[in-house]
Amino acid sequence: MIEPGATIGILGGGQLGRMLALAAARLGLKSHIYTPEADSPAIQVAAGHTLAKYEDLAALSAFAATVAVVTYEFENVPAPSAAFLSARGLVYPDARALGVSQDRLTEKTFMAELGLATAPFCAVDDAGGLARAVAQIGRPAILKTRRLGYDGKGQASVREGSDLASVFRSLGGPCILEGMVNFEREISVIAARGRNGDFAAYDVGENEHVQHILSRTMVPARLSPPIAAAAIGIARTIADALDYVGVIAVELFVARDAANQPVLIVNEIAPRVHNSGHWTLDGALTSQFEQHIRAICGWPLGSTTRHGRVEMRNLIGQDIDLWPEFLAQSGACVHLYGKGEARPGRKMGHVTWIVPPRQGPPGQDG
Numbered sequence: 099m100i101e102p103g104a105t106i107g108i109l110g111g112g113q114l115g116r117m118l119a120l121a122a123a124r125l126g127l128k129s130h131i132y133t134p135e136a137d138s139p140a141i142q143v144a145a146g147h148t149l150a151k152y153e154d155l156a157a158l159s160a161f162a163a164t165v166a167v168v169t170y171e172f173e174n175v176p177a178p179s180a181a182f183l184s185a186r187g188l189v190y191p192d193a194r195a196l197g198v199s200q201d202r203l204t205e206k207t208f209m210a211e212l213g214l215a216t217a218p219f220c221a222v223d224d225a226g227g228l229a230r231a232v233a234q235i236g237r238p239a240i241l242k243t244r245r246l247g248y249d250g251k252g253q254a255s256v257r258e259g260s261d262l263a264s265v266f267r268s269l270g271g272p273c274i275l276e277g278m279v280n281f282e283r284e285i286s287v288i289a290a291r292g293r294n295g296d297f298a299a300y301d302v303g304e305n306e307h308v309q310h311i312l313s314r315t316m317v318p319a320r321l322s323p324p325i326a327a328a329a330i331g332i333a334r335t336i337a338d339a340l341d342y343v344g345v346i347a348v349e350l351f352v353a354r355d356a357a358n359q360p361v362l363i364v365n366e367i368a369p370r371v372h373n374s375g376h377w378t379l380d381g382a383l384t385s386q387f388e389q390h391i392r393a394i395c396g397w398p399l400g401s402t403t404r405h406g407r408v409e410m411r412n413l414i415g416q417d418i419d420l421w422p423e424f425l426a427q428s429g430a431c432v433h434l435y436g437k438g439e440a441r442p443g444r445k446m447g448h449v450t451w452i453v454p455p456r457q458g459p460p461g462q463d464g
Contacts, residue, residue, distance in 0.1 A: 100166045100395035102126035105145065107165030109152070109179075111138025113435040113445060114171035114371050117379070119144045121387035127395070132161050139436040140171070152179045162186040169344060169394050173199045173369050174246055190293075190343040190394040195369040198340065202244045203274045205366060212339055214332060215363045218277035225266040231275040232256060238278045243269050251310075279363055281351035285319045287333040288375035290389045290399055291342045298389070298399045299330045300382060303374050305349075308414075311443060315374045317381065317408040321352065325360050336367060345390040347372030373412065373445070380431040380450045381408035406454040418446035 100106075106122050108115045111133030119129035120143055128145035131138065134152065141147045146164070150157035152175055159182075162168065167188040170180075173196060180193045198208050206219045220231035222241065232239065237260070243252035254265050256275065266273070284307065289299035304319035305312055319326065333348040347368040355361045375386035384392075384400025392399055413420070418440045424430045434447040 099397065100127075104128070104166035104395075105130050105164060106391065106394070107132060107161060107168040108140065108144075108171055109133075109168065109175050110171035111135055111140040111147070112171055113139055113437075115140030116143055116435060117376075117385075117387045117433075118169070118171060118371065118390060121385060122391050125388065125391060127391065130161065130165050132158070137438060142436050152176050155182060158182055159186065167394050169370075169390070170196075171370055188394075191340070191346070191369045192343070195340045195342055195346075199367055199369045200245055202242055202366070203272075204244075206274065206276075208339075209336075209364050212335055214335070215361065217279045217363060217365075220275045222266070222273040222275050223271045225263045227271075228256075228262045228266045228273070228275065232262065235275055235277045240276050240278065241265055241269060241273050242276060244272045244274055279351045279353055279365075281353045281363070282360075283320065283352045284365070285321065285329060285350050285352060286315075286372065286374040287329050287348045287350070288345065288372060288378065288386050289330065289333040289337060289348070290345045290386075290393050291334075291337040292393045292399050293343050293396045295338075296399050297334050297337060298402050299333055300375065300378060300386070300402045301404050302326045302329050303377065305374050309443070311412070311414060311445075312373045313412055313414070315377055315408075315410045317377055317404065317410075322360070325352070325362065329362055332362060332364060342369070344369070344393045345371050345375070345386050347375060349374075374410075376433070376448050377408045377410040377450050378402075379433065381405050381410075381452050406452045408450060408452050410448055410450045412445055413447040413449065415440050415442045415444055415446070421447065424449045 105128040107130050109132050111131045116139045122129045131140045131144045131147040148161045168183050180196050183189050203221050206216050209216045218235050222228045222231050239256045241254050254268050284305045286303050291297050301317050302319040303315045303317045306314040349365040351363040353361050371386045371390050378385045383403045424432050431450040
């Protein structure tokens with residue numbers, strides 16, 4: 099068990115690293131940020147930092163010597179770097195979870211082997227492979243790079259009339275082709291698993307995306323209790339199969355089967371704290387960031403009890419200019435990430451609103 103006063107090593111210096119460092123500080127822990135970017139927002143709130151490339155083994159070794167445990171705020175940390183650090187101390191979540199989530203084909207195959215429903219998928223290594231995959235899966239479909247894609251990056255639609263060679267060239271290989279899912283809503287489960295196997299999940303969130311970027315999360319999701327429980331059960335199945343330690347996010351589609359009954363289809367996992375869990379900072383007894391720190395330190399997991407109905411909105415790009423208006427709103431909880439330039443698609447902050455149970459319409463607070 100990590101003792102208070104110790105230093106947590108965080109790979110990555112973005113807003114997730116920033117909020118992890120703030121949560122660690124609340125628990126009497128220090129944070130050391132490892133990032134190649136000098137303007138990283140996490141550096142602003144951390145006790146120490148290292149500016150170096152993730153492939154710099156000398157810098158990684160020096161970093162490892164200063165921390166009690168290492169975690170990461172994004173899943174594209176180079177696998178060899180994670181393995182190098184694992185040989186020198188504790189790294190949570192471990193290299194297997196990182197490896198599964200970094201490759202979309204590996205991830206989908208892992209889900210299928212667990213018996214979980216996913217969109218139909220095929221590996222695509224060249225233009226000819228794309229033609230064969232389309233013949234098997236049909237159109238419309240989505241071609242995605244197997245690695246390094248996020249927020250809609252690294253993917254292209256395959257529709258009737260699409261030139262397959264051009265679509266493949268726009269991404270390059272290796273890729274994965276996924277069939278389109280006709281879903282009625284997107285949801286996510288934010289959950290944590292401790293070193294001792296204890297598991298705790300937050301209420302399921304319902305997500306809205308704009309141009310492939312999360313725009314809004316509402317909790318609880320509009321689901322029947324059995325479907326919500328099944329979604330949490332899927333998250334536990336995944337976490338247990340990975341012998342996972344830390345917070346994990348599982349994104350799912352809610353679709354309908356031939357009998358018009360709701361079914362859950364796993365979209366992807368994120369082995370880290372997640373944008374759709376930001377509402378927990380203000381809307382739950384224990385935030386996802388504190389929960390992650392507790393888990394990787396070997397501490398008891400905290401309560402996931404929700405304070406009421408919650409809505410979280412991302413401030414993306416020029417949305418950040420509205421910060422004075424949000425600050426003036428009664429009941430708005432504003433979080434700004436300390437970033438400089440507000441580029442299109444860049445997450446600059448978020449705002450959370452909470453409706454306490456007794457203020458809502460009868461029967462509406464799940």
